[in-house]
Amino acid sequence: MAGITERVYPKEIDADGIGNIQGVMYKVFTTRYSVARDWLREHFQGRKARVIDIACGSGYGTEILSELGNVVGVDLDPEAVNYARKNYKNERTSFMLGNADDAGFLKSLGKFDAVVSLATVEHVADAYRFMRWINRALLPGGASVVCFPSAVTMDWAIPHHKRDILRSAARRLFRKTGFEIKRDFYQNHKLDIRDLINETTSKDNEIPVPPLRQWVGYYLTHPHHFILRVYEITIGGGVLFADQEYLLLPVPVVDSSPARVSPASKSYE
């Protein structure tokens, strides 16, 4: 299945596959959807909410969110959207194909009580523009949950990831796009190096690992990330991933200093 490291297809995970990369990702990804659901349930105090899950992947998270009310899941990838329709369609979920980089498409979606976007901000062409859309798409009293890596990923995740946004930069991004942080949640995950090697050497996977020269080029310009990565693989005991997740409430933009960063740059680091 294409995009196997991009998203999880839960029903394709072996029964005993919980130790492999997809299994680890599934546990991590469902945890953050459950956190989003619980925060929003508390925020809306049981009131039914109209929710959008933007970049919903294969749709299992949209199903988790449907406990809150009607949820539309949107993703760029036709295979993911078809999988979601086949496996996670219920009376409260619907799925559509769409591109979060397309301002006209985003505007056409309308307004929501909650905008949930997990593991997306690192993928879109312009993080600032995307967060501004989220802000404008919220109905009065609405809230957003976003989640993205809090550790370096640009050494292995290019071209899917366009940037890394470390914690302090995330706070700056929210301030400049009109949000205050109401709740936060941080996760660290270790992947067994043997799983990673199995995955990258297996014949039938489609891992989009960048060519070696790209890794080398990245580390030449970011030597501190090379040291960090070596530490994580050796003394750190595994290949480390980390995520940051936030419940955000819209507030007036107070910091109007030039906020624009070049699209697809790493300048949020």
Ligand SMILES: C[S@@+](CC[C@H](N)C(=O)[O-])C[C@H]1O[C@@H](n2cnc3c(N)ncnc32)[C@H](O)[C@@H]1O
């Ligand atoms: C890491 S997955 C996250 C899926 C899901 N939100 C989750 O947390 O399990 C990232 C998803 O973003 C989608 N995506 C990337 N760029 C997108 C864009 N511009 N518009 C819509 N979806 C996009 C990918 O197809 C992929 O399914």
